[in-house]
Amino acid sequence: xxxxxxxxxxxxxxxxxxxxxSLLREITQRGHSIGHxxxxxTDKLRELARESHRTSGQDxxxxxxxxxxPTFLDECVTAVKxxxxxxxxxxxxxxxxxxxxxxxxxRVVAPLVHTIGDLWRDGSITAAHEHFASxxxxxxxxxxxxxxxGTDGAPVLVVATPAGQIHExxxxxxxxxxxxxxxxxxxxxxxxxAAEIAGAARQNRxxxxxxxxxxxxxxxxxEGELTRLHESLPPEILLLVGGRAMPAYHDVLEKIGATQVxxxxxxxxxxxxLRKPAKKVKR
Ligand code: B12
Numbered sequence: 001x002x003x004x005x006x007x008x009x010x011x012x013x014x015x016x017x018x019x020x021x022s023l024l025r026e027i028t029q030r031g032h033s034i035g036h037x038x039x040x041x042t043d044k045l046r047e048l049a050r051e052s053h054r055t056s057g058q059d060x061x062x063x064x065x066x067x068x069x070p071t072f073l074d075e076c077v078t079a080v081k082x083x084x085x086x087x088x089x090x091x092x093x094x095x096x097x098x099x100x101x102x103x104x105x106x107r108v109v110a111p112l113v114h115t116i117g118d119l120w121r122d123g124s125i126t127a128a129h130e131h132f133a134s135x136x137x138x139x140x141x142x143x144x145x146x147x148x149x150g151t152d153g154a155p156v157l158v159v160a161t162p163a164g165q166i167h168e169x170x171x172x173x174x175x176x177x178x179x180x181x182x183x184x185x186x187x188x189x190x191x192x193x194a195a196e197i198a199g200a201a202r203q204n205r206x207x208x209x210x211x212x213x214x215x216x217x218x219x220x221x222x223e224g225e226l227t228r229l230h231e232s233l234p235p236e237i238l239l240l241v242g243g244r245a246m247p248a249y250h251d252v253l254e255k256i257g258a259t260q261v262x263x264x265x266x267x268x269x270x271x272x273x274l275r276k277p278a279k280k281v282k283r
Contacts, residue, residue: 016042023049034098036070072099072108077115080133081125088136096144101180104144105173106264109137113169134169141176155207155275160188160197161243162211162225170212170243177264178210181271194225198232207274208238210267217248230256240270 023045028034037045070078072095079088096104116133119125159175161168168190179185186204188197201209209229213222226249230239239258246253246260253260261267 020045028098073111073115076108076112077119080112080116080129083129083132085132085136088133089140092137092140092144101144102177102264102268105177105180109141110173110264113137113173137169138172141172144176154182154184156186156204157183157271158186158188158197158201158204158206158209160192160200160209160211161190161213162197162222162229163191163193164219164221164225165211165213165215165243165245166191167212167214167243170214171210173264174210174212174242174267177267178271181268183271194229194232198229201233201237206237208240208271209233210240210242210261212243213241213245213249214243215245217245222249223252226252226256226258230258238274240267242267 020042023042024034024037027037027045027048037048040048072091075091076088079085079091092104092108095108099107112133116125116130120127120130157175157178159171159178161171171190172187175185175187186200186206188200197209197211200206211229233239239256240261241249241253241258242261242263246262250260259270261270
């Protein structure tokens with residue numbers, strides 16, 4: 001699709017070329033690899049874009065199957081099923097380049113983790129596949145977040161899961177998303193007692209602490225942990241909480257004034273808001 005040029009060498013696009021470019025942009029933003037869709041006829045691109053509107057997230061595997069163009073998610077699942085670490089790492093890297101860091105986290109890694117959970121539950125993959133995928137994702141996120149961490153003067157976010165919460169990937173995803181937004185992330189890992197989390201937050205003069213709650217949803221000890229954490233944190237350090245089990249602890253989170261963040265997109269806007277200097281109150 002070579003555009004013509006004017007005498008002053010500016011590109012001149014036809015209506016069809018402009019339509020193709022915007023369709024390609026829309027489709028790749030929804031997780032399709034540019035390598036797979038760039039050569040499709042415009043009719044096929046329109047069809048894909050229409051279907052992309054109707055479906056989202058985990059439906060994208062089915063969508064790719066019907067349209068004949070595999071999505072990044074699709075390719076990741078294939079790599080997990082064949083326990084191919086190099087292939088999985090390669091798809092994630094490609095997705096990072098094409099979708100950007102936030103796109104990678106929100107449109108590929110997060111749906112991939114959910115898909116793995118579903119496939120594991122229905123017996124399509126085994127615990128070995130799940131462990132394999134978690135390990136590759138953990139290493140990938142560690143590397144991916146590195147270049148964004150630690151600029152001087154960046155606000156600090158301490159990320160962990162509280163005692164009893166051993167699922168770690170939600171915390172890792174939140175940490176990687178924050179690091180990508182320019183926050184300095186102190187990542188403490190999973191299942192940490194309240195006193196330890198509060199100590200680290202005070203030592204690093206954190207602006208906020210982010211906790212991920214995934215499973216179980218009915219841990220009677222967690223209310224005490226969260227209350228202790230709130231009591232040990234200075235009031236200027238905000239507590240942000242996310243993860244699939246978060247709604248189950250709504251009452252205690254409300255009581256301790258924690259900010260409940262429903263997904264990574266909302267985390268981005270919450271963190272951006274926190275970075276803005278507080279408005280001076282006129283007296
Ligand atoms: C990996 C994994 C494991 C690994 C964990 C390894 C590790 N170190 O993390 C292992 C194998 C240990 C494991 C064990 C178990 N697991 Co498990 N596991 C998973 C899997 C595949 C991913 C877990 C994960 O980290 N998810 C967390 C994130 C990625 O997802 P999320 O909570 O929806 O969060 C999203 C947002 O809320 C946001 N977010 C998350 N945290 C935060 C935090 C902040 C601050 C913000 C802003 C946003 C945010 O980001 C995510 C992206 O969209 C999930 C599948 C799934 N759907 O999550 C099952 C899953 C959580 N496990 C499940 C189960 C049942 C178990 C076991 C009981 C299995 C068993 N029979 O032994 C045990 C329990 C162990 C225990 N004592 O807790 C179920 C839970 C079902 C339920 N009732 O809630 C799930 C959902 C699988 C399924 N579909 O059935 N598991």
